[in-house]
Amino acid sequence: MTKQPEDFLPLSQATYYILLSLREVRHGYAIMQDVETVSRGEVTMGPGTLYGALGKLEKQHIIEKAMIQDDDRRKYYQLTLLGKDILHLEYKRLKSLVENSTQLIKQIEGE
Numbered sequence: 761m762t763k764q765p766e767d768f769l770p771l772s773q774a775t776y777y778i779l780l781s782l783r784e785v786r787h788g789y790a791i792m793q794d795v796e797t798v799s800r801g802e803v804t805m806g807p808g809t810l811y812g813a814l815g816k817l818e819k820q821h822i823i824e825k826a827m828i829q830d831d832d833r834r835k836y837y838q839l840t841l842l843g844k845d846i847l848h849l850e851y852k853r854l855k856s857l858v859e860n861s862t863q864l865i866k867q868i869e870g871e
Contacts, residue, residue, distance in 0.1 A: 765845040768822070769853060776854075777803050778813055779839060779847045785826045787834040788814065822846060 771779070774795070781794035788810055796804050805813075814837060817823045822843040826836040839847065 763820075765842060765849050768820070768846050769850055771846070771850045773799075774803055774805060774809070775813060775817070776847075776850055778810070778817070779822070779843055779850075782823060782837055782839045782843070785828065785836050785838045787836050789834075791837070817843070 777795040777799050778791060780798060781791045786794065788807065791814075792805055792807070792810055814823065818825070818837075821840055823837045824840050826838040828834075828836045
């Protein structure tokens with residue numbers, strides 16, 4: 761039975777940012793830099809963590825290696841269609857969490 765995009769949710773914070781960084785084709789070091797930038801320094805990862813995650817995501821067919829002509833030393837990655845679907849669903853899930861709880865959190869804070 762083929763896994764559906766929903767089966768991969770929820771994503772870890774690090775995985776979410778890795779997929780988000782692959783909005784364009786990138787190599788590993790560029791992914792690490794982008795994750796740190798986009799997360800405003802909340803998520804930093806070393807090469808071991810990153811490449812472990814990339815290997816797992818590739819096995820799950822969420823990302824794939826991209827063919828780049830100018831540099832054969834580096835491995836470049838891109839989202840698959842499944843990866844795009846997962847990222848979009850996770851975004852909607854997180855957005856819904858925040859929207860559904862905003863008023864309640866304000867009540868708790870006494871605003």
